[in-house]
Amino acid sequence: MLRTAASDAGRAYKQQLLDLLDIRAGQTALDVGCGPGADLPALAERVGDGGVVIGVDRDPAMLTRARERTGGLHRVEIREGDAHALPVEPGTVDRAKADRVLMHVAEPADVLVQLHRATRPGARIGLVEPDWDTLIVDAEDLGTSRAFTRFITAEVVRNATIGRSLARLAEQVGFRVETVLGTTPVFQDFPEADHILGLGRNMQNAINDGHIDRDRGRRWFDGLSRGPFYASFTLVSVLCTR
Template sequence: MARMSSTLGAPRPDQASYMLRAAAGDAGRAYKQQMLDLLDVRAGQTVLDAGCGPGTDLPALAERVGGSGTVIGVDRDPAMLRQARERTHGLQRVQIREGDVHDLPVEPGTVDRAKIDRVLMHVADPADALAQLHRATRPGARIGLAEPDWDTLIVDAEDLETSRAFTRYTTAEVVRNATVGRSLARLAVQAGFHVETVLATTPVFRDFHEADHMLGLGRNMGKAIAEDHIDRSRGDRWFAGLSQGPFYASFTLVSVICSR
């Protein structure tokens, strides 16, 4: 398998393929399996995947609800919805609906299980999105939330200050709600949920090319340089040096399981 080229300032990869690749990695598979287990999805239930993207988790949810349950995948991106429909073709109990997490196309009090995974970091108002989940779920429902905390992003480099500047730029300029991971439990309580479990996992990247793709190292450093947040010569040296010798990067992903 040929490696992709790593270029400073390269454009963002296709969002659907990016999400699928993130889910397919060891860390992605592990936390997703853990969330599914803790959600305790049962046969006959109605399950909502809010911000389902290309439908990565929908087949697994459909298997758990069985022939008498229903899985609802909601996303606002037509390209994501097309892939979700293709991925769930033939699964009679899966419904794909176009909609926004701020206005879920779901009848109030009808959902037994719900999940929202790496979506709140992008939305206009995470608290409002959780209020929508509260409206959609019935008493006794279980809800799974998972979000990164990008303030915990660390990239090993001899130039530690530039690594720190890169993380600051990512947190302040690249991701809308970059530290929402640490706030999940508090926001869930404020939305009316009871927090049962809070877990933190640390995805570790030891391959530079994989990290460049998943973490946007060259892409975001190029932006930071263009916007005068980081000196060009320093940023160029930092990025070029990452591929030399052993590589390490990581961040913290927070998962919260709560009940209605």
């Protein structure tokens, strides 16, 4: 997660999200699924000494890293909790973000209901999710690239196409959608793409599960490291107001 956030594509969309949220000094900002706390210092800088940043995650290891990362920031609170039952008082949050969280949860709409409950009227909420149906990997064997994307969407990511549904789901729970943006992270460095997108790991799983022929899958993966490399997908950012 930290390597993804530190990549050029990661920094660009995260900065865009912070700009859209327009966080003001003295506000309360909520980071749902804060993970290791990569975004919490930036949020704390924007709310200032009079504001509060709340980071919520259910993974104890991620919470430990988030606490270590924000140990010197007295205005940051790290709370253990599930996105389906946010440990936040109703109507107390001015700004909230959920970045690549809804693709993993059991019920995305229920998480959005929780965000609606936690935020006060006039609050801004930023949502960012990929649409893994748009994942493309350049290879001479186009059929295997397509089979790889189908495996990701059907077997690897729980809510693989949540990006395209964000605006619709947000409106259904009562938010007003103000902005919808699409960003296309482009990967031309094979080792970086392999690390972030899990090309080798997921191809091996696809082979083991019988979705892709072993020899064909190995030839496909081996060919990616030879010559120019290209992969991309669409990341959807939605700004809502309460």
